Amino acid sequence: MTTRSKQDVHSASLDSTSLHPDAAQALVEGTHGDPFAVLGPHDVDHEMIVRAFLPRAIGVELLERDSQRVLTRLQPGQVPDLFVGRLDRLVPYRLRIRWPHGEEIVEDPYAFGPLLGELDLYLIGEGNHRELGTCLGAQMMTVDGVKGVRFAVWAPNARRVSVVGEFCGWDGRRYPMRLRQPTGVWEIFIPGLEEGAVYKYEILGQSGLLPLKADPVARATQSPPETGSVVAAPLAHDWQDQAWMEERASRHGADAPISVYEVHAASWRRHGGDEGELYSWGDLARWLIPYVKEMGFTHIELLPIMEHPFGGSWGYQPLSQFAPSGRFGKPQEFAAFVDACHQAGIGVILDWVPAHFPTDAHGLARFDGTALYEYQDPREGFHQDWNTYIYNLGRHEVHGFMLASALYWLKHFHVDALRVDAVASMLYRNYSRKEGEWVPNRHGGQENLEAIDFLTHLNEVVGEEAPGAIMIAEESTAWPGVSRPVSEGGLGFHYKWNMGWMHDTLSYMSEDPLYRRYHHGELTFSLVYAFSEHFMLPISHDEVVHGKGSLINKMPGDRWQQFANLRACLSLMWTHPGKKLLFMGCELAQFREWSHDRELDWFLLADSEHQGISNLVRDLNGLYTGEPALHEQDCVPEGFEWVIGDDAHNSVLAWLRWSREGEPMLVVLNLTPQTLSDYGVGVPSAGYWQECFNSNASAYGGTGAGNDGGRDSEARESHGHPFTLSLHLPPLGAVILKPGRKALN
Structure with a gap:
């Protein structure tokens, strides 16, 4: 419990308990940018003054924390809802508040001093705080012997930031936060708040009040369509995957078999069929892991599970870069799923999206009223293809935010790899833009130098912080050295998706066999560059959506020829140099194009032809992993x-x-x-x-x-x-x- 030696600079009053009229009115209007300067205990002219601003309260008393003895009754102040009193000396106290609906005894948030350490603030400003997930956001902790939640959020251009939720009637005047300069982080400790509390930030920007914002570093969220952040307990999973973690580096080497089953968790299977409830992480552990094991895959790759507001984005427009989606359960349940995968000998890869984020009002867009996470200029900061904002990775704090997100999944959840989405769009400033629609770099070129710096730094840091984990790039251009070490001038990824192989192979296989002789080079060309990078061969979700048709529907001929062509295509893939990735449902030869709104067509396995494709994939995996x-x-x-x-x-x-x-x-x-x-x-x-x-x-x-x-x-x-x-x-x-x-x- 701390006191302030000087009263607020706005305070000039008739007596020691009063505030300057402007300061008092700012509390009422919710515009006061420094509430800790006027609320809580203050030493004013050698007199201890305590103030509390409590909208809709009827009365307030100060109780000695240990004895519950009444120290004094706070009197109504000069404006409604402001209560003021004097103490002979400062002792740890609580507030006993009388509300119209009853009474409660609480600690005073404004009796606590600064919370974040100077090192934390320095690292945040430098863009190299590698544990933002346990620093910013909502952290359950004990301060001065009092249990509660510390909130911290970066919003340097805000005039005022408050934590709001049911616990304060969503009134932003109740818990305005302290600004820590020069970093621009706002913080407050709210005593008594517990796990599961839903909250958001109310931010007063330079031009007025913004829509309520979800926490950028929330570690848990409400399940969409709800958009609140949720106070989460520290992740406390009893990991049983020590053997896996010790040997996973050898499982990820260029000489190891890597065969990946790509999964959209919301549509692999559902309770009761297409219209049924989503599987939880527990359900997926029970059914998905044995299936992947039986089919001979070495890894599961999950389409982005970071919380995303629109299910139709399949997770590729995430807003909560530290929170597993509430659709499937709590963070602890996701940790248990990863642990179960490891105990079954299955690695876990997450799709991770540092290239862009959606424009939803409750998200990162214009977070504090300014272009904070995104570039200001839409020629740099807006993706025309996806109607999303682009992270300004040249800003230290944004660079650090995304770096910490990657490390959070790898370190705290034991994830084995991140597949980095849309790397090509990050590398080029003119990606999918016409002349005049993009801004050159400082040298006049098309390369996004700050994104390159971020990717190389990220890949080096992952090597330091998460031994044995790997980074995989979805990069669709001929950028040199994507999978070359940074020390050798590369980007430092371990593997790169071979988009050229995918395109040429599917193009060839879709040709009528009568004309394939004229397209022979499409199958041989990939060997010209097959060893220029460490490649992964992807037949991914992107190839079986948006009218492209299912994999078997790309195959020409009658029904027998379609199945035979598919068998040949998969055989070619599994014997061609490169690691393997196959999207779920392709092993079933389902004719319906994949939809995120329904489960896979599991009923097809009752048909011998479809079961035959499943058998083929299983045996190809066995051959691939078993034959050096x-x-x-x-x-x-x-x-x-x-x-x-x-x-x-x-x-x-x-x-x-x-x-x-x-x-x-x-x-x-x-x-x-x-x-x-x-x-x-x-x-x-x-x-x-x-x-x-x-x-x-x-x-x-x-x-x-x-x-x-x-x-x-x-x-x-x-x-x-x-x-x-x-x-x-x-x-x-x-x-x-x-x-x-x-x-x-």
Whole structure:
């Protein structure tokens, strides 16, 4: 409990208890920018004066905190709702307030001194406070032996900021905050407030009162369409994933198998079908984790789960960068989900959006009445494509805000990776803009230098603060060195989505097989640059929405050919160099385009063709993770060798994948609907080559025709190799062979 040695600079009064009329009226009007200077205990002319501004209160007494003895009764002040009294000496006290509806005894928020330390304020201003999630926002704590909640929010251009909620009748005059200069952070400790309290900030800007604002650093939120922030207890999960955390670095290396199942948590499955309630984190732990495990994926990637007001954005327009969406449960429940994934041997990747944020009035837009988080100039600060604002990452505090958000998920929730959305839009100032619609950088160029600085700093800090975690860039241009270390001039990501491979592969596969011979280069071109970055091959949600159709509907031909084409497409993906990502539902071959408003078409698994695609994905994952040749050298040219890349006439491709130990696997694709018999393919070694995979197997919905378990090689040079296999290539099929032993009958 503290006192102030000087009265407010506005105070000049007839007696020691009075305020300057302007200061008193400012309390009534909610415009006083320094409430701690006039409220609470003050030493005025060697006399202890206590003031409390309590709208709608009938009377107030001061009680000694320990004994509950009445110290004095506060008298009505010079304006309505202001109460003033004298004490002989300052002792810890409480307020006993009589309201029209009853009585309550509370601590006086204005009896507490400054809360945030000077180091916190310095780091916030510097843009390098790496624990904003436990510094700003609503933090449950004990101050001077009193339990309550400390609120802190950055709003440097506000005239006044108040915490409001049901606990004060949403009256911004009740809990106006203290401004800490020069950082521009406002703070207050509200005693007695508990977990679950809903709150917002009422901000008086330079031009007037703003719409109520949600807390930018809230750690919990109401479930939309409600927009309040929620006081959350410190995350206190008893983690049981020590073994996973110790070995995850090895699971994320360029030589490790990474196969990602991309999930939109609100539409994977629902209680009771399409119109049912959303699964909670507990439901997803019970059903999603075993499914992913059974299907052989190594990781789950969640579309953004940070709280977002509009479900139709799929999370890509988040407003609460520190809060898991209330749609699925509490933060502790999300932590338990991640822990359960790890105990099952499954990694967790979160989509994370530092490129833009929505314009909702309760969010970050013009947060304190100015362009605080966004650029002022719409040529820099507004995304025309998405109708969203762009973070001004050149501002230290915004840079630090987003840095702390990334670290919060990685450190506090043990998340294994962040897939950074829309990196291309961050790197270029002229992204999706015409001449005259963008502002060049200080050198006159198109590069966004402050965004580049942010990304490189972020990736370096993640390496320091979250060992074993990885960063993945969705970057769709030819920007060099996205996955090169910062020390070598790169951006410092671990992996980059290979958007070129995705586009070319889907373009080729959508062609009628009759014309594929004219598009052969679309499948071979990706190997020209396949090792220029550490790539992840994505067939993501973006490819199966907005009228693009489902993955199987991109495949030409009759129903049998569509399924065969899909099997071949997935086989190509799983044997091509690069880590894998597949959006949910693609493994079901569902014909309906994905919608965020309904669950996947699980009923399709009753059909053998759809079940066949599921079986195929499961077995491809098993082959990919189990065979070193298919993953160990994903990111180096030594792991890939063309055997046949020029047979455009037959639309046949063949390549070898090599393990570090020199173990080969042969992949051959026939992308026409014609069976090719006795097709010669060169191989490097003599003996029997076992057919370990055939996309035409009956278990996958094919005819079962193949190579009868394998083929003996012939001592005949072909395709630069001394031996040849005469293979039966099923129509629209893929076969994989490796040196092995012929099975005994």
